[in-house]
Amino acid sequence: MARRVAIIGTGWVGSSVAISTLQLGVADELLLYDARTEVAEGEAMDLAQGSSFYPGATVRTASIEEMIDADAVVIAAGRNGKPGESRLALLRDNAILARELGARLSAARGVIVVVTNPVDVLTRVVLEASGLPPARVIGTGTMLDTARLREALGRALDLDPRSVHAQVVGEHGDSEVVLWSGVQIGGVPLAQWPGWSADRESSLANEVRTAAYEIIKRKGATNHAIGLVTATLLRTVLRGERRVLTVSRWHEGASGVRDVALSMPTIVGSGGAELVLEPAMVPQERERLEHSAQVLRDAYASVRDA
Known part of the structure; x- marks a missing residue:
C-alpha cells in the first residue's frame, strides 16, 4: 500500500520537513496545504521537479479534507518565533489555529505529528480538539x-x-x-x-x-x-x-x-x-x-x- 504523508503549512519548517521526508524515502505520495495557496503550489512544483534525486514519490497540493486518509499528517502551520522570544510567547498566536486544525482532523485515520511551537502545549490542544487517542497525536518535542x-x-x-x-x-x-x-x-x-x-x-x-x-x-x-x-x-x-x-x-x-x-x-x-x-x-x-x-x-x- 502506498504511504501517504500530508503537511499543513509550507513555510520555513514545512518545506524542510517536505524535502527531508522525500529524501528519506518515507512517502510514496506527499500532500501539501497552506493558507497561501500559491505558496503551496510553488513548493509542490519545486519539489516534484527534483524527483530524479530522491526515491520515487509524487508531490501535489491537497485540501485538509483530503488529508484525513493520510498515514500521517504533519502540522507545521503557524508563525515562527521572533528574535529573543520564548516558544511559550508564541502560544496565543498559534493555539487558535491548532484547535481549528485538530477539529478538522478529528476523522484522521493515521498519526498526527505536531511541529508548530510551542509544540508541547499545541500537542495537547490538537489532541483535545481532535478527540483522537493520545498515542496518535505526537509532538516532535525534545x-x-x-x-x-x-x-x-x-x-x-x-x-x-x-x-x-x-x-x-x-x-x-x-x-x-x-x-x-x-x-x-x-x-x-x-x-x-x-x-x-x-x-x-x-x-x-x-x-x-x-x-x-x-x-x-x-x-x-x-x-x-x-x-x-x-x-x-x-x-x-x-x-x-x-x-x-x-x-x-x-x-x-x-x-x-x-x-x-x-x-x-x-x-x-x-x-x-x-x-x-x-x-x-x-x-x-x-x-x-x-x-x-x-x-x-x-x-x-x-x-x-x-
Missing part, C-alpha cells in the same frame, strides 16, 4: 533538543554524535531537563569519561536550551534540523520501527508525570507513541521535570478558552 545535546557532546568529546547516548526530557523550551545522570558513551557513564568534568554540564545545557534563539537571531528561523527530526519520526511510525524517541505526548501518570503533554523516552511504532518509558533520574532531575510539567500546565491554562 527530539531536536536531544539531537542538539548529542551534537554538542560529540563536539566536546571529539566523537560522532551517534555514539553519544543522552536525552533531554520535559518541555521543548526553557524548562527542558537534560538527564546528565544517564549520559553514556559506549556503555561508559559520562561521569567516568577520561577528562570529563561535571563543571561543563551547565554551559552545554545552556547551549542546547538557547540554540534556537541563536539561530533565529542570525537567520530568522530554525528549519533544517527540525525537518530532519520530523522526517525521522515519520519514518519510525510508517515503518513500525518501534524506536525509542523523546517525543511529546499526553501523559496520564504512567511516566511519573500526569495531566500534561511533554517529552519522555517513548517507544514509537505503527500505532504512534505507543509506550512511555521512565528513565532513572536523580532527585534533582525529577524535581526539574515536575517543574517543567507545571510550566506547561500553566501555559495551557492561559489559553484553555482561547
Whole structure:
C-alpha cells in the first residue's frame, strides 16, 4: 500500500520537513496545504521537479479534507518565533489555529505529528480538539533538543554524535531537563569519561536550551534540523520501527508525570507513541521535570478558552 504523508503549512519548517521526508524515502505520495495557496503550489512544483534525486514519490497540493486518509499528517502551520522570544510567547498566536486544525482532523485515520511551537502545549490542544487517542497525536518535542545535546557532546568529546547516548526530557523550551545522570558513551557513564568534568554540564545545557534563539537571531528561523527530526519520526511510525524517541505526548501518570503533554523516552511504532518509558533520574532531575510539567500546565491554562 502506498504511504501517504500530508503537511499543513509550507513555510520555513514545512518545506524542510517536505524535502527531508522525500529524501528519506518515507512517502510514496506527499500532500501539501497552506493558507497561501500559491505558496503551496510553488513548493509542490519545486519539489516534484527534483524527483530524479530522491526515491520515487509524487508531490501535489491537497485540501485538509483530503488529508484525513493520510498515514500521517504533519502540522507545521503557524508563525515562527521572533528574535529573543520564548516558544511559550508564541502560544496565543498559534493555539487558535491548532484547535481549528485538530477539529478538522478529528476523522484522521493515521498519526498526527505536531511541529508548530510551542509544540508541547499545541500537542495537547490538537489532541483535545481532535478527540483522537493520545498515542496518535505526537509532538516532535525534545527530539531536536536531544539531537542538539548529542551534537554538542560529540563536539566536546571529539566523537560522532551517534555514539553519544543522552536525552533531554520535559518541555521543548526553557524548562527542558537534560538527564546528565544517564549520559553514556559506549556503555561508559559520562561521569567516568577520561577528562570529563561535571563543571561543563551547565554551559552545554545552556547551549542546547538557547540554540534556537541563536539561530533565529542570525537567520530568522530554525528549519533544517527540525525537518530532519520530523522526517525521522515519520519514518519510525510508517515503518513500525518501534524506536525509542523523546517525543511529546499526553501523559496520564504512567511516566511519573500526569495531566500534561511533554517529552519522555517513548517507544514509537505503527500505532504512534505507543509506550512511555521512565528513565532513572536523580532527585534533582525529577524535581526539574515536575517543574517543567507545571510550566506547561500553566501555559495551557492561559489559553484553555482561547
